[in-house]
């Protein structure tokens with residue numbers, strides 16, 4: 354399991370993953386930077402001035418962490434989902450299937466690729482946000498921990514999506530119908546304290562709420578929910594999805610006939 | 611030692627189709643082995659199971675004594691696969707494809723680059739190393755698949771129709787490459803629809819039809835089973851009547867083409883004597899089909915698709 358061969362193999366896959374998204378940087382790195390700049394301009398600068406404070410901070414500062422997180426989530430998920438699915442579609446996944454790489458290492462390498470893109474885009478959006486606001490940092494450790502764990506979690510999610518996907522549409526359904534709504538309703542733009550109590554309770558069932566709030570805590574030192582609970586939740590989901598992925602890969606679902 | 615040992619291998623696909631009905635197949639280390647059979651016979655299914663791209667329904671497979679159920683990684687490490695269909699990442703460069711593949715087998719990057727250079731040179735693709743795979747011609751893609759399969763120096767090279775759609779000149783140069791690799795000790799298993807290819811490369815041949823092995827012997831023994839060959843004679847147009855020949859099966863295809871079935875014990879000289887006596891002027895002659903092809907048609911009961919009937923000139 355821990356022989357050198359497996360690490361070399363995982364390294365090769367990881368390298369290929371990074372080369373892939375860097376080669377198509379116009380599709381992978383630029384769009385999130387542009388979208389997020391628009392959010393900053395429209396919601397932060399223009400509308401934000403009228404909204405006033407949120408959670409004791411000016412609106413721009415309040416939404417920046419959520420928007421960074423949103424791009425990390427979307428990009429880590431999309432990277433693994435589209436890369437692994439297209440390897441199935443073009444059949445070069447067979448290059449991996451015939452080779453003696455344990456499934457755990459394949460998974461690890463793809464997830465590492467997703468995390469790398471997620472964090473790279475996150476950094477890019479952070480840099481863009483500096484044109485609109487002065488970044489505060491309350492607790493750097495929390496920021497790094499939350500962003501890495503979240504990127505891992507959504508890379509794992511993207512992998513599951515790719516394993517089940519049979520056509521290209523199948524890898525955009527979950528992002529469109531699940532991830533985007535959960536992110537928008539996950540407290541990127543507002544504190545759940547502003548909404549009726551019933552909906553606050555409902556919101557607590559949304560895992561993304563925990564990630565965004567924990568991340569925001571790292572910057573501003575405020576959160577709608579307990580940060581430790583949030584970290585525990587993300588960790589729990591990571592364990593769960595890793596197990597599920599390994600089960601699917603070992604069974605060869607969608608891969609072997 | 612056996613490079614490949616298959617016992618009672620069965621495959622039923624999810625749709626209920628039985629592609630393999632329990633086949634047995636042994637390939638010795640160092641052999642050059644041909645797996646032949648008509649379209650849909652089960653060749654690629656067999657290869658898919660050996661290389662773990664297809665799951666088996668029953669039976670056992672061992673590669674260099676590593677059972678794929680018990681020590682799959684060790685078995686995989688021995689094999690290099692050239693699949694029937696192109697399966698590249700279309701956007702990747704030729705050299706990266708080979709280097710990455712070596713990496714998946716645990717070959718350190720520097721070594722992988724050396725191997726990639728060696729095999730791309732050998733297969734005449736070095737000039738195209740920085741080309742994205744989708745811009746390569748069909749023949750180049752075939753060669754790239756061979757280079758990729760060799761990148762980790764496998765002990766067993768399995769090629770599923772490596773020369774499909776490859777021109778004659780290139781095919782012959784690929785044969786040379788494969789023979790050289792085999793001489794250096796690599797066991798080779800190959801499927802092909804070009805029986806001339808099997809005849810000139812393979813020492814042993816198995817024929818599979820409808821999921822069963824119907825022949826499994828040496829190429830020599832197989833050809834020895836062929837007790838007659840059909841020759842085609844191009845002759846000067848016969849004028850009024852078609853002369854009848856004694857003692858041989860023959861037919862006139864038209865007024866200037868004559869086919870004769872020559873049994874092994876027949877004397878070709880005798881035949882020419884009859885031609886002269888009957889005023890038949892032979893302009894040229896050839897085998898109707900490659901010898902193995904002829905045998906194949908008899909065993910499987912249908913001509914091999916994709917093969918132009920009509921073989922070498924003598």
Ligand SMILES: Nc1ncnc2c1ncn2[C@@H]1O[C@H](COP(=O)(O)OP(=O)(O)OP(=O)(O)O)[C@@H](O)[C@H]1O
Nearest residue numbers: 610623625627629648649650651652653654655656
């Ligand atoms: N995924 C699949 N699902 C169902 N049936 C399949 C599948 N793959 C192959 N088959 C069937 O199994 C049989 C054997 O196919 P296989 O690809 O092994 O043939 P082959 O000998 O390689 O033929 P060819 O010379 O045309 O490549 C065929 O009848 C084919 O239709």
Ligand SMILES: [Mg+2]
Nearest residue numbers: 653654694770
């Ligand atoms: Mg086939």
